[in-house]
Amino acid sequence: MAKETHQTRTAPSNGVQSSGSSSTSGGLTPDLSDSFAEAQGSGGETHQVAQADGAVLTTAQGVPVADDQNSLKQGARGPTLLEDFHFREKIFHFDHERIPERVVHARGYGAHGYFELTDSLADVTRADIFQRVGEKTEAFVRFSTVAGSKGSPDLARDVRGFAVKLYTKEGNWDLVGNNIPVFFIQDAIKFPDLIHAAKPAPDRAFPQAQTAHDNFWDFISLTPESMHMVMWIMSDRTIPRSFRTMEGFGVHTFRLVDADGRSSFVKFHWKPKLGLQSVAWNEAVKINGADPDFHRRDLWTAIEKGDFPEWELGVQIFDQEFADKFDFDILDATKIIPEELLPVRVVGRLVLDRVVDNFFAETEQVAFCTQNIVPGIDFSNDPLLQGRNFSYLDTQLKRLGSPNFTHLPINAPRCPFAHFQQDGHMAMHNPAGRANYEPNSWGAAGGPREDPARGFRSHATAPEGDKSRIRPESFADHYSQARQFFVSQTPIEQKHIGDALVFELSKVERPDIRSRMVSHLIHIDESLATTVADGLGLALPDPAEAARPTRTDLPPSDALSIAKNGPQSFAGRKLGLLITDGADADLVKALMAALEAADAMCEIVAPRIGGATLSDGTLIPAQQKIDGGPSVLYDAVAIIASAQGAAMLAMDAPAKDFVTDAFAHCKFIGLSTETEPLLVKAGIAEDLDDGCLAITSKADAQAFVEALAPLRFWARESQVDLDAMNG
Ligand code: HDE
Numbered sequence: 001m002a003k004e005t006h007q008t009r010t011a012p013s014n015g016v017q018s019s020g021s022s023s024t025s026g027g028l029t030p031d032l033s034d035s036f037a038e039a040q041g042s043g044g045e046t047h048q049v050a051q052a053d054g055a056v057l058t059t060a061q062g063v064p065v066a067d068d069q070n071s072l073k074q075g076a077r078g079p080t081l082l083e084d085f086h087f088r089e090k091i092f093h094f095d096h097e098r099i100p101e102r103v104v105h106a107r108g109y110g111a112h113g114y115f116e117l118t119d120s121l122a123d124v125t126r127a128d129i130f131q132r133v134g135e136k137t138e139a140f141v142r143f144s145t146v147a148g149s150k151g152s153p154d155l156a157r158d159v160r161g162f163a164v165k166l167y168t169k170e171g172n173w174d175l176v177g178n179n180i181p182v183f184f185i186q187d188a189i190k191f192p193d194l195i196h197a198a199k200p201a202p203d204r205a206f207p208q209a210q211t212a213h214d215n216f217w218d219f220i221s222l223t224p225e226s227m228h229m230v231m232w233i234m235s236d237r238t239i240p241r242s243f244r245t246m247e248g249f250g251v252h253t254f255r256l257v258d259a260d261g262r263s264s265f266v267k268f269h270w271k272p273k274l275g276l277q278s279v280a281w282n283e284a285v286k287i288n289g290a291d292p293d294f295h296r297r298d299l300w301t302a303i304e305k306g307d308f309p310e311w312e313l314g315v316q317i318f319d320q321e322f323a324d325k326f327d328f329d330i331l332d333a334t335k336i337i338p339e340e341l342l343p344v345r346v347v348g349r350l351v352l353d354r355v356v357d358n359f360f361a362e363t364e365q366v367a368f369c370t371q372n373i374v375p376g377i378d379f380s381n382d383p384l385l386q387g388r389n390f391s392y393l394d395t396q397l398k399r400l401g402s403p404n405f406t407h408l409p410i411n412a413p414r415c416p417f418a419h420f421q422q423d424g425h426m427a428m429h430n431p432a433g434r435a436n437y438e439p440n441s442w443g444a445a446g447g448p449r450e451d452p453a454r455g456f457r458s459h460a461t462a463p464e465g466d467k468s469r470i471r472p473e474s475f476a477d478h479y480s481q482a483r484q485f486f487v488s489q490t491p492i493e494q495k496h497i498g499d500a501l502v503f504e505l506s507k508v509e510r511p512d513i514r515s516r517m518v519s520h521l522i523h524i525d526e527s528l529a530t531t532v533a534d535g536l537g538l539a540l541p542d543p544a545e546a547a548r549p550t551r552t553d554l555p556p557s558d559a560l561s562i563a564k565n566g567p568q569s570f571a572g573r574k575l576g577l578l579i580t581d582g583a584d585a586d587l588v589k590a591l592m593a594a595l596e597a598a599d600a601m602c603e604i605v606a607p608r609i610g611g612a613t614l615s616d617g618t619l620i621p622a623q624q625k626i627d628g629g630p631s632v633l634y635d636a637v638a639i640i641a642s643a644q645g646a647a648m649l650a651m652d653a654p655a656k657d658f659v660t661d662a663f664a665h666c667k668f669i670g671l672s673t674e675t676e677p678l679l680v681k682a683g684i685a686e687d688l689d690d691g692c693l694a695i696t697s698k699a700d701a702q703a704f705v706e707a708l709a710p711l712r713f714w715a716r717e718s719q720v721d722l723d724a725m726n727g
Contacts, residue, residue, distance in 0.1 A: 108363065137166050143299070159179065160238075161177075161179075172374075174368045182335065188391070231497065241277035250269075272310070276565045316337055422436055486524055501517075523543055566711045570636070574600065576605050579622075594704070640675075646678050668707060
């Protein structure tokens, strides 16, 4: 029997954190072998599915298999026999491979990494993870979209989940956040309605992964508290370029509690090292066709090539007195505290440095729960958070099928744990010994005991008022921060919000729903309401009834704009380089070298996947044939072609799309002189602007890469978009 006691069952660790575990290897394999060894009472020997070269194929029972090509039949032509246990076991297991997808956030992608503390918070919290500067804590992060099914495309216009599991020395802390700091609703009781309205309509089962439909906007336009969130979801925040370029937010106000039980409030922020980056809407639509896995491929590729995604963890810490200064409630998840009023203090960094070994075992089975907090952190009374604390535990039981989901390696704490929970489906850590209850009088053999000093204690808060179903008055202002968000955007970002509203509401069939939505926009910004009404061909309706008038004195906040917090260079981004046979070898090589020096990626696109032979005879293999590598897959593009090559490209529709799309999406474009015929055929030769740069020398190649620092050449948008011209 495995040597296990109640006292300390040390879970596997990947060695990042010295939690007392003896295991130093990473990943799933050692964890599983550990669990299997115990479950089978093997005394530590490994009995897991062997993957090594030369391993013999066995059944799940370990019986060697002689023939995995043919089922057992009576005679060569059957019938198949029921006694074929290998066949039956194989099919039986296959039939049960699926578990329920998450009811929201079904589409997601995860990676391992660590959190490193850079500034101690010991003065305000006893949370172990925030004590020692330089200490690393193992982490697993899952990014997701909300509305789509597991197989839906990555570039749906949607909120992104940003869920972080931190395996601290005092238990797992899950910070289950989003890439937007506010939410649609104020009370968890409305969550099923919100999600029903956003998901495909129950009768027709479409549209998939979209909010551009009647049910969503019907619900939203009847729910004024969602208006601040509407501004965020109609902004480019919901079409991020990459998971690596999104912010993350804890959304709710939480509490920090120090060793003496003193508490302060806190809001959590994740800030991406690469700056904020998004794509254009027309581009998103096309990415979904060209590469529905755009975001997961991006994360996988970045980590595999050692370009580890990184975020800073920031906190806004405040007390009750500070909270009381606002006329909104800090328990209302539809509100932010502007960074200008309370700066974000950076206390650590999150680095993702390891892809999963197995998607199902890790990303699919990871179970985030908002109620997973640790000593030193506590909940606030935010009614959304309080409701979530029920939902997540419940949903894990449904999805993973057993209260023992914490036994799965991805969910197990990395620190010692000991309790009297036992049995249930798939129990792998049942305690040894006689006592499975507490109190008991078995002395040291009697199992774990409480620890009043180290143990988790809820912050003592006094109850307020009578038991009632009521929405407090302090939650009544629905428009002021929506306006503040809108006026904090640059003109191009404001235009995108207007465009998005017009797009979404144009997909709404009922004119009264469109009109009702515009009636709210009047309270946010009249020019926005007018633009949207015009875009819909609608007369401006009367303003919606408002519980509170909009405060127009809230100042713009630069922190709310993507454009003002964009990338500083082309590092971590990708250029699509379209080349043909005979292209100038010096230019191609100079450009590739400049990109490498800038820590950027370069993907070669060519008429044939075998590549192109440059002017000096070098064969450069392509990563994409032109049809499979449209420009929407790249942050910027360059075309270096021979005269003959350019003439051929000019006859090729995908090559023309490559240029026209890059131009329409306001991308920087690098061009060798020979590309003229392609530009003429693509209809942009006359329109070239400062975002289109000639590459005629090595120095040009260098200058081009430097020019790529901004997200896009937005000045072009007014030339290429009918809405902009009208506006
Ligand atoms: Fe969630 N949410 N949520 N949510 N949520 C789930 O739990 C729920 C909310 C968020 O990558 C579910 O494991 C309720 C806000 C993320 O596995 C479920 C309410 C925020 C993820 C659930 C909310 C989130 C989920 C479905 C209203 C941002 C994906 C599967 C009170 C702060 C985690 C699951 C992952 C997942 C319930 C609102 C973020 C059903 C009832 C606000 C990132 O439990």
